[in-house]
Amino acid sequence: MAKAYWIACYRAIKDADKLAAYAKLAGPAIAATGGRFLVRGMPAKTYEAGENQRTVMIEFDSVAAATAAHDSAGYQAALAALGDGAVRDIRIVEGV
Numbered sequence: 296m297a298k299a300y301w302i303a304c305y306r307a308i309k310d311a312d313k314l315a316a317y318a319k320l321a322g323p324a325i326a327a328t329g330g331r332f333l334v335r336g337m338p339a340k341t342y343e344a345g346e347n348q349r350t351v352m353i354e355f356d357s358v359a360a361a362t363a364a365h366d367s368a369g370y371q372a373a374l375a376a377l378g379d380g381a382v383r384d385i386r387i388v389e390g391v
Contacts, residue, residue, distance in 0.1 A: 298390040299358040301330065301365070305349035305383040313380025317373050324369030325353060329360050361387045 308314055325332075334352035341347050355361040364370055365385070 296357050299355045299361040300333075300388050300390060301325075301351075301353040301355065301361050301385060302388060303351040303383055303385045304346075305351075305381055306346070307382040308349065308380070309382065310378075310380035313377055317377035317380065320373035320376055321370060324367055324373055325364050327369060328355075328364035328367055330355055330364050358387055358389050 322332075330353045332351070333354050334350060337349055338345065338347060353361075355364065365387070
């Protein structure tokens with residue numbers, strides 16, 4: 296079974312306090328479902344049409360595990376804490 300990677304790209308952080316509240320809840324919720332943080336922060340370099348935006352990459356054992364993490368009660372509580380504090384997108388990509 297191929298691993299899966301959850302990639303979050305932050306286009307804007309509107310409220311640092313809401314982001315901190317989200318992170319306090321999201322980290323443990325993701326770890327509890329088997330997620331392993333690989334990347335978390337600003338890019339060292341960007342190329343082509345790349346934007347200098349916060350990026351997070353989390354490894355899971357499968358797409359099903361990543362989806363279950365996102366849909367878990369713990370992560371949904373984290374999303375509620377984030378509210379409108381950031382503009383971002385999340386992609387779950389299967390590894391090769």
